[in-house]
Amino acid sequence: MKRVIILLGSVLLSPVAESQTTPFAEPRSVQTPDWSLLSLANIMQLIQSRHIKLWYAGRAQDWDLINFESDHISDDLTSAAMLYKNIPLEFVSNANRALARLKKAAKERNIQGLQAAYTDLTTSCNSCHAAGGVAFIRIQPPTHMPFTNQKF
Template sequence: MKYFALTGALFIGLILAPLAVAQQELYRPPLGDIMGKIQLRHIKLWFAGKLGNWELATYEVDEIKASLETAADLYRGIPAELVTNTADPIHAIMAAIEAKDGAAFAKGYGDLTIACNACHQGIGRSFIVIQTPTASPFTDQSFSPPKR
């Protein structure tokens, strides 16, 4: 009896395991969800840089870069040059963060915002216009550098 139970469990495992893997590979987050996440990080990046919290700014720009790469990998229909147009502003932001240069950060941030809007226009979504935020929706997070 134990033999049949073990064989049955093994059989079920052999059948269900590939199905579970296949389902995981089929999931692709909607592009709008990825972009919404980037937009939130774009806001956080602004306030972190504006207040000189360079550690948080580094984290946020790295997350934006990773999300843009994910979007480009998952959505091959987006013209590559539109996504790669964000590379120079991201590098400029990273350099400004490393130098702790607020003016260079603001310029790089503005250039990133322009690149985002150019991509939206290029894929027929010109009704999505990103701008420098005027107020933080994250009232539960401090963007000032931590006191150490």
């Protein structure tokens, strides 16, 4: 019984994951993952995957998926800015503005707006890379879909 109460307590006290979009994605307890998992480059790898999926979600006019991926990129960038103290917030804001415009275009079913916002998002990736001394990490719209196990 005591164990159940402790478990329940930790569930109730656990913070809601920033990127939680479904009830299933709520964390069970307060656990700090290995710091190396949260390296800036690893967070960026996740963002890179989502940047690809966002492109194909746009092509498929899958409005829900566009919203989902936009929210997750935004949350991941916000986490990066919170974890890494030297990240200039204006670059995160630029990306977040482009993501908000993507969501707005999706809501309005505005394909041209979607394309323009995606271009601005990609520019915001590269602007921060240039400012951060990693201009050699050049992001572009994907040329093929690596995630063949997901339907778009």
